[in-house]
Amino acid sequence: MIAQTPAPPYYAVIFTNVLSEPSKAYQEMAKLMENLVKDQDGYLGHESARDGLGITVSYWRDVEAINQWKHQSEHLLAQKLGREQWYQSFKTRICRVEREYGFGSENT
């Protein structure tokens, strides 16, 4: 689903990744993180797709909210396991959303 975000400016974290191999533990952790992130202060929504390359974009009110999520305790464990076991490579980009436009029913 396309995330319903407020008018800019707000922030986006683009997380692009390649998995080492499919793993049930990874999928369970991903689901846990998805549930946890929704309660984070300043979280605005996220979008996710994978076909070989995985792309998850999460949206945030400000940089402070991003930093709080980065240091959330279960998320720290997920990041550690990600580096040690699940990801062959990843890149995280922190961006300020300056402008947006859209089209269609899923889009407000």
Added chain:
Amino acid sequence: MIAQTPAPPYYAVIFTNVLSEPSKAYQEMAKLMENLVKDQDGYLGHESARDGLGITVSYWRDVEAINQWKHQSEHLLAQKLGREQWYQSFKTRICRVEREYGFGSENT
């Protein structure tokens, strides 16, 4: 593949979309656009994934380069067909990449 981008700041265009239905014409246009964009001044790379939701993130030197690509003539036709025929909905977000970090072999 994870895009090999220079040190920030640079720009990202996050294009999130839902297709109305799979279409050969759409796939051919997507391939054409992928070939064309590589020759655009200021283009730095892109990443793409689809499983239901499609996410394409393209990276750019600056806002001027993004605007030039938005108004490139074949790309204007693709945008028109996209709105009229291919996309059920989409959202385009223009972002300034401020910070990044990564991990793994695909990552410099």
